[in-house]
Amino acid sequence: MAGGFAASGGGGGDYEGKVTAFVIMTCLVAATGGLLFGYDIGISGGVTSMDEFLLKFFPNVYHKEKNLKEGGSQYCKFNDHMLQLFTSSLYLAALVASFAASITTKAFGRKISMLIGGLIFLIGAVLNGAAMNLGVLILGRLLLGVGIGYANQSVPVYLSEMAPPKLRGALNVCFQMAVTLGILIANLVNYGTSTMKKNGWRVSLVLAAVPAVIMTVGAVFLPDTPNSLIDRGQKEKAKTMLQKIRGTSNVDNEFEDLIIASDMSKQVENPWGNIMKPRYRPQLTIAVLVPFFQQLTGINVIMFYAPVLFKTLGFGDGAALMTAVITGLVNVFATLVSIFTVDRFGRRPLFLVGGTLMIICQIAVGSIIASVFGVDGLGTFSKGLGNITVAIICVYVAAFAWSWGPLGWLVPSEVFPMEIRSAGQSINVSVNMFFTFIIGQIFLTMLCEMKFGLFFFFGGFVVIMTFFILFFLPETKGIPIEDISRIWKSHWFWKKYMPTDDNTHV
Numbered sequence: 379m380a381g382g383f384a385a386s387g388g389g390g391g392d393y394e395g396k397v398t399a400f401v402i403m404t405c406l407v408a409a410t411g412g413l414l415f416g417y418d419i420g421i422s423g424g425v426t427s428m429d430e431f432l433l434k435f436f437p438n439v440y441h442k443e444k445n446l447k448e449g450g451s452q453y454c455k456f457n458d459h460m461l462q463l464f465t466s467s468l469y470l471a472a473l474v475a476s477f478a479a480s481i482t483t484k485a486f487g488r489k490i491s492m493l494i495g496g497l498i499f500l501i502g503a504v505l506n507g508a509a510m511n512l513g514v515l516i517l518g519r520l521l522l523g524v525g526i527g528y529a530n531q532s533v534p535v536y537l538s539e540m541a542p543p544k545l546r547g548a549l550n551v552c553f554q555m556a557v558t559l560g561i562l563i564a565n566l567v568n569y570g571t572s573t574m575k576k577n578g579w580r581v582s583l584v585l586a587a588v589p590a591v592i593m594t595v596g597a598v599f600l601p602d603t604p605n606s607l608i609d610r611g612q613k614e615k616a617k618t619m620l621q622k623i624r625g626t627s628n629v630d631n632e633f634e635d636l637i638i639a640s641d642m643s644k645q646v647e648n649p650w651g652n653i654m655k656p657r658y659r660p661q662l663t664i665a666v667l668v669p670f671f672q673q674l675t676g677i678n679v680i681m682f683y684a685p686v687l688f689k690t691l692g693f694g695d696g697a698a699l700m701t702a703v704i705t706g707l708v709n710v711f712a713t714l715v716s717i718f719t720v721d722r723f724g725r726r727p728l729f730l731v732g733g734t735l736m737i738i739c740q741i742a743v744g745s746i747i748a749s750v751f752g753v754d755g756l757g758t759f760s761k762g763l764g765n766i767t768v769a770i771i772c773v774y775v776a777a778f779a780w781s782w783g784p785l786g787w788l789v790p791s792e793v794f795p796m797e798i799r800s801a802g803q804s805i806n807v808s809v810n811m812f813f814t815f816i817i818g819q820i821f822l823t824m825l826c827e828m829k830f831g832l833f834f835f836f837g838g839f840v841v842i843m844t845f846f847i848l849f850f851l852p853e854t855k856g857i858p859i860e861d862i863s864r865i866w867k868s869h870w871f872w873k874k875y876m877p878t879d880d881n882t883h884v
């Protein structure tokens with residue numbers, strides 16, 4: 379994920395260095411890593427709304443949908459555990475693989491993990507495109523998940539270690555930007571392939587191989603990071619590499635800091651035990667609650683199932699896929715807003731304005747659906763009301779994309795001090811993957827059971843998380859990562875967990 383490990387030592391970024399070809403390559407790797415992830419998020423909703431795909435793998439759903447054209451509850455037409463497993467199995471595999479990847483990344487370096495991730499993903503994409511039965515389809519999806527787990531664990535680490543400190547924050551948000559682009563490309567591909575007479579879904583699924591090939595080839599040619607080389611005892615090589623990356627021979631300050639940082643992290647015997655200490659309570663709370671809340675905004679209901687949702691709202695196949703393209707576009711542009719405003723206005727204003735807008739939109743969508751479908755799910759949307767609903771969903775997506783989308787990764791990654799950074803980041807990534815899996819797995823059932831109330835359910839969570847930001851999240855804008863601990867000491871609630879003497883480990 380876009381969790382940038384700010385892996386340097388205490389130098390605060392006063393290092394010499396230019397934006398070299400290596401740094402640009404780093405951005406490209408980040409982009410393909412993000413695209414890989416985004417493409418998978420966006421592709422499943424589209425293929426699961428294609429008749430040929432449904433008829434082949436999920437005939438029950440297909441027949442239920444067709445029969446419903448003659449009447450019946452709209453809420454339940456896509457409710458099928460296997461269909462949900464097709465979407466969500468990827469995230470479960472990614473969750474497990476990200477733990478394995480953290481071991482590989484530490485022991486063998488970042489590029490090996492990227493290589494493994496790219497290759498496994500490639501096999502998954504081919505299996506998916508060639509699948510003749512549901513078993514192969516799910517196996518392919520699991521392999522894609524393993525690839526994503528590896529990529530999401532290693533690419534952000536690689537990124538933050540290669541990037542000059544001044545670019546670290548921007549690169550962090552760029553990863554999320556690439557995720558949104560991946561989602562949009564998937565939506566466009568689905569729109570295109572849905573018009574094919576046969577095998578459109580195969581083309582959609584196999585095209586995931588394109589970013590995977592780029593990442594795999596990139597990983598072969600890219601150098602490993604100086605941090606990783608130092609960690610693995612190759613100091614000389616690390617220094618030469620740092621000089622090459624920064625485009626200057628004067629890298630002594632940064633190199634010293636990297637050595638100190640590596641020594642410090644080796645002294646921390648048990649980062650997992652450390653993070654449980656009361657003094658790290660604010661960081662632990664953020665590492666768990668922020669990714670949990672990000673998923674409980676309900677965003678992946680739109681990202682995974684937009685075409686299915688729009689079909690539920692009475693749109694035809696093509697219109698539903700086109701509408702998904704529109705939400706994808708909104709997602710990309712609103713993420714740009716975040717890139718340009720996050721360091722100017724700060725994190726809290728983006729969260730608070732975004733949260734408030736999301737609540738209003740969720741109440742509005744829930745109420746409109748209630749008025750048309752009621753509790754029994756019978757009824758049809760008029761064209762005008764369908765369009766209004768889509769417009770409100772677009773505002774909701776925009777509000778997410780400048781707030782919880784990128785900040786859900788940025789904020790946790792900047793609050794951990796060095797000694798718990800790696801453990802904190804793993805918690806952040808795995809909580810996110812876990813709840814992405816849960817939402818993917820139960821959304822269609824929830825829609826069937828909770829009906830329009832589902833939108834109020836997610837809206838309720840957004841109320842809670844907006845109050846959480848208001849009262850419990852201090853502003854982190856412009857604070858050097860080394861000084862971050864001072865924000866807790868002056869915070870009305872968190873200060874009680876802070877030791878008075880900075881050297882005392884509580």
Ligand SMILES: OC[C@H]1O[C@](O)(CO)[C@@H](O)[C@@H]1O
Pocket residue numbers: 419554557558561672677678681709783814
């Ligand atoms: O842009 C929306 C996407 O962003 C994420 O939160 C990942 O950063 C996904 O869970 C979601 O699908």
